[in-house]
Amino acid sequence: MLNLKLSSPQTLHSVTMEPEHGLTSQDERAHMRCRVSVLSCLLLACLYVGSLYVWRSSLPRDHPSVIKRRCASVLLVSAVSPAVLKAWMHWADVSVDAPVWELMGVRVEGFLPAATLPLLLTMVFYLGPLVHSAIDNPDGFRGELQSVLDVQSWKRCVRDAVWLRNQLVAPLTEELVFRGAMLPMLVPCTGPTAAVFTAPLFFGVAHFHHIIEQRRLGKDSLSIILLVAGVQFLYTTVFGAFTAFVFLRTGHVVGPVLCHSFCNSQGLPDISSALKHPQHPAVLLSYLMGVLLFLLLLFPLTDPFFYGAVPVCSLAPPPESVC
Template sequence: KTAQRRNLCSFHSSLAPEQPPESFAASCVACWVCVLSCLLLACCYVGSLYVWKGNLPRDHPSVIKRRCVSVLLVAALSPAAVKTWTHWVDVSVLELMGVRMKGLLPALILPLLLTVETFTSVPPYNVIMRFIFPDGGSWRLCVRDAVWLRNQVVAPLTEELVFRGAMLPMLVPCTGPTAAIFTAPLLFGVETSALAHTVEIQNDFRQVSLNTGANSTEAFFLYTSVFGAFTSFIFMRTGHVAGPVLCHSFCNSRGLPDIGAALQHPQHSLLLFLYVLGVVMFLVLLFPLTDPFFYGAIPVCSLAPPSASVC
């Protein structure tokens, strides 16, 4: 442990040589404070959903509007938290959070193609077209639907900005990129499990609970942790938050693969084969489609030790 602290101190020293020596000692014990800061940011995000009093259901338009305002405000303030922990880096806060132009086009396309691979039980072309043109291209109806705006726009945008764009730059200098990929989703899962969010969406995970024998809280925690790790991986490999936002929006539109319905289908063998094929293709293409070659230098990787494998 002493050696690890010494290495961490030297790492911070190399990043901020202009700081006085006494600040290096403080940086050695700052990691747990950084993790607590991320936990506080998660509390602010999830807690902001419940500051509004009332007995209306979560899908009521007025409830959706108030909650959207809350999470958008938290997301807008999150760069200040990143600036606090990365003031010694010669990179803009927005670039560290994945808001940049270089490599944007591949960041919009390749991660989405990778995500679509898990839905090959349906022709990928049809999957993408239904996502781009919902309800037969009726965007006018979609933008007037508060539930659609929440699920497809506000929730993916704000969650990825806060839990990927803001938290990963704070975690990477202390934990390294690999550990940060798995830590950030746990913070969201813990907070949402601790609050009433899982009760509100228990119907969305009823089928998962029946298939796995787990309750809705366990199913939700597992899903958010696995999916959060995936989008964190995308963020670390591409340096863009746009890819995780699109993947998040796509998965919200598709939901979980209905394995139970596939088993009852007359051509269940073919459907199951296609599902397995999708998983295999996803694993095969995971690293090639997220190769930093397509996206240029990754700003958040400037915070990680040179030997970090993910970067």
């Protein structure tokens, strides 16, 4: 169990005996902790995004040499993130009994369900797009399954720098930094439920750096670039709230990483294409069933019963709510 230095029984007693003085002191400590938490999260977000631009290049972001350099940068920031979390503990006067890596969701207990159940939940949400793709495949569901299990296809993927960035490096580093490191810093300040909706804002805003690249390439007008950035902010924030929820419910970062990778492989559900599909009643029904089943299974498949005690939730002031 973790031990958060928020207040001792003696402190609580002094607050009862001297309410005005004690509450003021507690409020000041709480405000200080929140300021340090937000600043630490901003520092991490700036380090992550800033590391992408330490390399000067006129090449597009999907060029292999650009991808390799940027992957090295964000991997370095991810490696530094535990040190930032440790520094936050010192600045915010937080003491814990568990290792920093366990707070960040890197732990053994409950690993297998954490690696499978959240991914299954995400696949349920994508039931519509998966059925849509299978219907369009000449070989149906069998063809889709064969393409997933095709060894040669996987070999080609691991040699592709874009695939490695989108399916491996980006999910791993973004989840470690924006979920694993940031949520332990926000939970003592906001509580778990508010942290689910606060942490994704850093994640969503971090994607605004794509505006710089689009302006440099000059392919679209500023209004189009801002519109795309706004849509991207919306869906990255919603997705960030989901993976933050999974992280706090399971205490593992592996689930968010795998969900992130799967969503990157699928992209946004193409509702407009589903509406125009020759078999649109069946396709739309599968979309609807996917959403309903996702909502139905959201809490059961993320029940902490499967994953053991969640270290980060011990940082939460009562009530623990989402945890």
